[in-house]
Amino acid sequence: MAKYGWSSELTQKMILFSFLWILTKANLVIKNTSLFAADGDFSHLMNPSDVITSMTLISSGVLCLDKPDCVSFLFNPKTKQMQRLSYVGTPSGTGGANVMDWRYYIIKKEPLVCEPGWEKFQDSCYLFSASYGNWNSGKLFCENNGGYMVEITNLAEDTFVRDFVRNRAFTAYETRDSWIGGTDVVTENTFVWIGSGQTFTYSNWGPNNPDNSGGNQHCVILFQPSDYKWHDTQCTNTNSFICEK
């Protein structure tokens, strides 16, 4: 109804934000993502059993991106609730009081473009460094380049990264093996990704690893003699770095 300034027509207007590379929230990076608000009555899309609490519009967007089939969502700024949708909705007509606090948003992912020197794979860019150092210097190197030490969270990503290092020539012994972002330095044998703090949900350990050999192996490398499967090793060792952003 005109009273609420809503139109029966689906007019997508870009509002709010278009954030590139930037927004990091605990366990997720939103990249090349824009939110579009749509006018109209979308109350017919609501399903009370699917409503979840989300503090902000941005965290609602994060929750949507966190679910692979989510392409749009409803958000209520007054009740701090949202509902994810796996399709692009169309309005049923003019708005009404029952939906006045809810807004409908569409997620739009822009094509990902990686900077020179970074390799693109799926939704991330990867930097395979020619320099080397200990694990912490790798962490700082990646952060200084706007990313984080690589987090390998599925077989496809693991295959991409291992293929890359397997096929590249290394010029120094120190660059043969590569640091990745995994560590169990906080709690022995609980490996987490340093960028997100998430525990491993996927892993590809080499034979007999992790073994915490000598009692002080708390950082993870792609180990060439194991065809670049993962080994825990001493964080003070010297290897090349793989960054992601």
Ligand SMILES: [Ca+2]
């Ligand atoms: Ca360890």
Ligand SMILES: [Ca+2]
């Ligand atoms: Ca080991």
